[in-house]
């Protein structure tokens with residue numbers, strides 16, 4: 001997801017614990033980092049809409065807020081499921097919370113090139129061209145189908161998260177030169193035990 005990626009963000013993302021949100025203790029998951037194969041394979045469709053799924057979504061919001069992200073996809077917490085949460089207000093407006101189950105982009109329009117980051121690739125950002133407007137078809141926590149239109153940052157977040165569910169990272173959209181540079185730096189960090 002596009003976020004204000006910093007090193008402090010990844011530190012927050014790695015803290016594993018529980019957070020009280022609206023009276024219910026939520027699980028804060030550690031965020032899976034680039035290099036884990038789960039991030040690069042397509043996730044499985046959701047067929048069961050139950051309390052467990054709703055609990056998972058709330059845990060995903062709590063994890064995303066703890067990491068100061070604006071979007072999070074289930075593979076990023078180690079679950080290969082077609083579920084993503086988005087809130088471009090970072091928790092400032094409860095009405096901005098969006099849950100996407102089995103989402104797909106059914107329409108895109110225009111082009112916008114902006115810098116993007118990802119909670120699974122902390123510390124690295126790159127310019128990615130995305131549609132300026134997208135329409136997404138998805139299901140909610142109860143399985144009800146809906147369509148939602150996003151513009152600018154919201155459109156970008158939808159594209160980024162739906163990419164995650166298809167096993168695609170924002171690195172894929174960068175120039176080969178930029179992508180290789182980031183990969184090399186991550187390899188070095190791994191060797192130093194810092195990834």
Ligand code: ZN
Pocket residue numbers: 001117118119120160164
């Ligand atoms: Zn991401």
